[in-house]
Amino acid sequence: xxxxxxSDAEIDAVYKVIAQRRDMRHFLTTPVEPAILAKxxxxxxxxxxxxxxxxxxxxxxxxxxxxKTIYEQVQEERxxxxxxxxxxxxxxxxxxxxxxxxxxxxxxxxxxVAALCDHREAHIFGRRTLPxxxxxxxSCAIQNMWLAARAEGLGMGWxxxxxxxxxxxxxxxxxxxxxxxxxxxxxVEKFYELPMLVETGWTTQTPLSELVSENTWIx
Amino acid sequence: xxxxxxSDAEIDAVYKVIAQRRDMRHFLTTPVEPAILAKxxxxxxxxxxxxxxxxxxxxxxxxxxxxKTIYEQVQEERxxxxxxxxxxxxxxxxxxxxxxxxxxxxxxxxxxVAALCDHREAHIFGRRTLPxxxxxxxSCAIQNMWLAARAEGLGMGWxxxxxxxxxxxxxxxxxxxxxxxxxxxxxVEKFYELPMLVETGWTTQTPLSELVSENTWIx
Numbered sequence: 001x002x003x004x005x006x007s008d009a010e011i012d013a014v015y016k017v018i019a020q021r022r023d024m025r026h027f028l029t030t031p032v033e034p035a036i037l038a039k040x041x042x043x044x045x046x047x048x049x050x051x052x053x054x055x056x057x058x059x060x061x062x063x064x065x066x067x068k069t070i071y072e073q074v075q076e077e078r079x080x081x082x083x084x085x086x087x088x089x090x091x092x093x094x095x096x097x098x099x100x101x102x103x104x105x106x107x108x109x110x111x112x113v114a115a116l117c118d119h120r121e122a123h124i125f126g127r128r129t130l131p132x133x134x135x136x137x138x139s140c141a142i143q144n145m146w147l148a149a150r151a152e153g154l155g156m157g158w159x160x161x162x163x164x165x166x167x168x169x170x171x172x173x174x175x176x177x178x179x180x181x182x183x184x185x186x187x188v189e190k191f192y193e194l195p196m197l198v199e200t201g202w203t204t205q206t207p208l209s210e211l212v213s214e215n216t217w218i219x
Numbered sequence: 220x221x222x223x224x225x226s227d228a229e230i231d232a233v234y235k236v237i238a239q240r241r242d243m244r245h246f247l248t249t250p251v252e253p254a255i256l257a258k259x260x261x262x263x264x265x266x267x268x269x270x271x272x273x274x275x276x277x278x279x280x281x282x283x284x285x286x287k288t289i290y291e292q293v294q295e296e297r298x299x300x301x302x303x304x305x306x307x308x309x310x311x312x313x314x315x316x317x318x319x320x321x322x323x324x325x326x327x328x329x330x331x332v333a334a335l336c337d338h339r340e341a342h343i344f345g346r347r348t349l350p351x352x353x354x355x356x357x358s359c360a361i362q363n364m365w366l367a368a369r370a371e372g373l374g375m376g377w378x379x380x381x382x383x384x385x386x387x388x389x390x391x392x393x394x395x396x397x398x399x400x401x402x403x404x405x406x407v408e409k410f411y412e413l414p415m416l417v418e419t420g421w422t423t424q425t426p427l428s429e430l431v432s433e434n435t436w437i438x
Binding site: 002003004009013015017041043046050051054057058062077080085088097124126128129132136137140143146148151153159160164171172180187191195197198203205206208215217218 | 220221223225229230232234236237240258260261262265269270273275277278279280282285296299300303304307316341344346351354355358359361363366371372378379380381382383391392393399400406410416421422424425431432436437
């Protein structure tokens, strides 16, 4: 056993939050305390980043007209996605998709946009052959925030159904930078017991045994 | 306050593990219990994934000759990175880089390769405009594993200094799939107090205030 092992109660808390975190789409409008939001952003900033480049930027959306335009941009992409699903799968799948709630932008207490910063080409460490490690770093930051939010009793949802160039124009995100997440954060009536896409019957989960192999690709 | 808020002690444990997790490069060779490894992989599989596509695959490396070849591939890319840093920054920076320990592949108890699965183009949900969301999902899975490992008293390091096509050939990773992390996992003599790249003076951390803005890009 490791000397650095946390207490059983602490370990249980860590596994519990990992298991109970959900990608939320249903929110209450109750405000989030600013001190909690600050703690969540600090949690994000504790995430690892490739070569410590810290590529993650957050834009907090407090302007209602901006929020509405973001909502409209997501609705537009939702229709484009439905259409693409209709073409690649079936008309039935398109209809099923249209019945899913894919965002909670107008209900959530806090709306944030997470983006990759500009001038990333200057960071070579760990990125010479895998430049996309900057996105990996931003994703780890968001996962930290997601877990901390769940422990605080708050839900978060990562919406990636948007056209990044349009959102960049709206938020004056400079060339070279790129928005990668619209984050809906807030109080919830309840947390889904299972991922919403499982609860709604959209898809099923693949068991871990099918995702892990030894020394070579899984057959 | 949320009805779903964890106890203060649980919340403290979550913030503690987020703050104390480190990207480790120094390991002891003490074995990791198989039951703990299984718990860490299960934690990874609890991560969110775009449209629940679960794009993450893990290959556990137990064959010593494979481990050595992976080590050699990383050494090769380490030299290429050093050379690139010499060109883009300075000869001094190249020398500083060469003094850093950038991996613990031959010492760590467990070596895993994490990869994006093949046939990802079939997954449109949340990826029509942002196909790279699959990498975001894998990164969230790895962050879960990282945090769970820290709570268990184990260190983990994400090495991205390798040529993905060479590693794919070595591990028979099929076309369309892509390795994105060599994960070193194991017991450690101690955890770094600060990120190793800060402790060694390689770089400094940007404060959170410079990464967050309101309604528009940070100036």
